[in-house]
Amino acid sequence: MTASVHPSRTGSGAQEPGGTPGKHVKHVKQRTALEQMGGPAGLVYTMLPVTAFVLANAALGLTGAIVTALGTGLAITVLRLVRKEPLQPALSGLFGVAVAAFVAWKTGSAKGYFLLGIWSNLALGAFFLLSVVVRRPLAGVVWGALNGTGTAWLRDKPSRRAYDIATLTLTAVFAARFVVQQWLYDEDRTGWLAFTKLAMGYPLLAVALLVVLWAGRSSAKRLKAAGPDDR
Numbered sequence: 001m002t003a004s005v006h007p008s009r010t011g012s013g014a015q016e017p018g019g020t021p022g023k024h025v026k027h028v029k030q031r032t033a034l035e036q037m038g039g040p041a042g043l044v045y046t047m048l049p050v051t052a053f054v055l056a057n058a059a060l061g062l063t064g065a066i067v068t069a070l071g072t073g074l075a076i077t078v079l080r081l082v083r084k085e086p087l088q089p090a091l092s093g094l095f096g097v098a099v100a101a102f103v104a105w106k107t108g109s110a111k112g113y114f115l116l117g118i119w120s121n122l123a124l125g126a127f128f129l130l131s132v133v134v135r136r137p138l139a140g141v142v143w144g145a146l147n148g149t150g151t152a153w154l155r156d157k158p159s160r161r162a163y164d165i166a167t168l169t170l171t172a173v174f175a176a177r178f179v180v181q182q183w184l185y186d187e188d189r190t191g192w193l194a195f196t197k198l199a200m201g202y203p204l205l206a207v208a209l210l211v212v213l214w215a216g217r218s219s220a221k222r223l224k225a226a227g228p229d230d231r
Contacts, residue, residue, distance in 0.1 A: 049097045054194040057110045066101045073097035125174030139166035143216045159219035166215040
C-alpha cells in the first residue's frame with residue numbers, strides 16, 4: 001500500500017502551481033520617501049533641535065544653545081531606539097546637528113549654526129542646474145532609480161523636458177533658500193534664520209516634489225503608450 005500524494009499540500013518552501021520557487025519574494029512593498037524619513041513624526045523631530053537651539057541661545061547663550069541642541073538630537077535618537085522607529089533619519093539628523101553645532105562653536109556665533117545649511121543649498125542648487133545643462137536632469141535620474149524605470153525617458157524629448165522642469169523647480173527652491181538665508185546671515189538675524197529654515201524647508205520641498213511626481217507620471221504614461229519597441 002502506497003501513501004497518496006496531495007499536490008495541494010505544499011511546505012513553506014514548495015512551489016505553487018504554475019509558479020516558480022521564490023517568485024513571491026519579489027513582491028516587496030517599497031517604502032515611500034516620507035516613511036524613510038520617519039513619517040510625519042520624523043518631520044517634527046527635524047525641527048526640534050533648531051527650535052531648541054534658538055530658544056536656548058536667547059536664554060543661555062551660545063554654549064548653552066549648543067549643548068541643548070545636541071542634547072535634543074541625542075534624546076530624539078534614543079526615543080526612536082526605544083520606540084523601535086527607523087534610526088537612519090535620527091542618526092542623520094544627529095550628525096547634522098553635531099556638525100552645525102561645531103561650526104557655531106568655531107565661528108563663536110549663534111548664526112554659524114545655520115552656515116552649513118546655507119552653503120549646502122547653494123551647492124545643491126548648482127548641482128541640479130548643472131544636470132540640466134548636461135542634459136541629465138537629476139529629477140529624472142533619481143526618479144528612474146527609485147522606481148526601476150532606468151533612463152529610457154532620456155530618449156523621449158517630452159519626458160526629458162518634464163524632468164527639466166522638475167529639476168529646475170528644485171533648483172529654484174535651493175536658490176531661494178540660499179539667497180534669503182544668506183541675507184539674514186549677513187544681517188545677524190538668528191531668529192529669522194531659524195524661522196526661514198523651517199518655513200522654507202519641507203513646505204517648499206513638498207511643492208517641488210509634486211512637480212517631480214507630475215513629471216514622473218507623465219513620462220511613465222508616454223513610455224507605456226510607446227511600448228518597448230519605440231523607446
